[in-house]
Amino acid sequence: MKIAEGTVVTLAYDITSESGEIIETSDISGPITFMAGSSGLIKGLDARLMGMAAGEDQTFTFEPAEAFGTLEDAPTKTLARAELPEGDLEPGAAFEANIGNGQTIKLVVHEVQGDDAVVVKLVHPLAGQDIGMSVKVLAVREATGAEKAAGKVMTAPPPPPK
Numbered sequence: 001m002k003i004a005e006g007t008v009v010t011l012a013y014d015i016t017s018e019s020g021e022i023i024e025t026s027d028i029s030g031p032i033t034f035m036a037g038s039s040g041l042i043k044g045l046d047a048r049l050m051g052m053a054a055g056e057d058q059t060f061t062f063e064p065a066e067a068f069g070t071l072e073d074a075p076t077k078t079l080a081r082a083e084l085p086e087g088d089l090e091p092g093a094a095f096e097a098n099i100g101n102g103q104t105i106k107l108v109v110h111e112v113q114g115d116d117a118v119v120v121k122l123v124h125p126l127a128g129q130d131i132g133m134s135v136k137v138l139a140v141r142e143a144t145g146a147e148k149a150a151g152k153v154m155t156a157p158p159p160p161p162k
Contacts, residue, residue, distance in 0.1 A: 001140045003049045005037035008153055010139040011049075015042075016132040023126070031138055038151050042067050042133065049135070057136040067131045068124040076110055078119050084109075089118060 003009055010033045015024040026032065037046055044066030052058065064070050084107075085095060093109040106123040113119060147154050 001142070002051050002053045003036050003137065003140050005050075006143050006148060007036050008139075008141050008143050008147065009034060009036050009039075009049065009137065012136040012138055014134045016134075017126070018130050020132070023131070033153050033155065035143060035147065035151065035153050042131075045133065045135075049137070052137050052140075054137050054139050057134065059132065059134045062131050062133065064128050064130065068126040068129070070128050071108065071121065071123055074108070074121040074123045074127060076119050076121050078113070078117050079107075081116050081118055084118055084120075 001007065010031050012026045012031045013024075014022050014026070017023055032041070034041065036049060039046055042062055044062050045060075048058070048060050065073075081089075089109050089112050091109050091111060095107045096104045097107050099105050104125060106125060106127075107120040108123055109118060110121050111119040144154065
């Protein structure tokens, strides 16, 4: 079976920086399973996977618009002033925030709204960079009715350890 819109795909992968450094690998985090066409992963990935079958591998390069975006198109969020470091804040000031699991995101001040609120851009650490991705399709299957209705893969969590 080939990958098509709405099929369920299991993928092994390596994501690399512009310099070729491995940033993330399924060798550590495990393969990912998602519904093709609505994965929410790297923007340009779904289109590149279409037509591939289990056992096939490929290497892609993604420009920022297809990957993690740019500073200009980063989403914004309004935060309470108290959530940011003390001191003067000016547009363009940048901070790193821990978002859990050892991952961080860059917060760039977009607008200061008086003494109580600050609008920040939420910038992925790889925004503005080309990235590479090597993939191997491990499995492709039809989505179940429940998965089609939900628009996402419905997997049961593993049983708890005994």
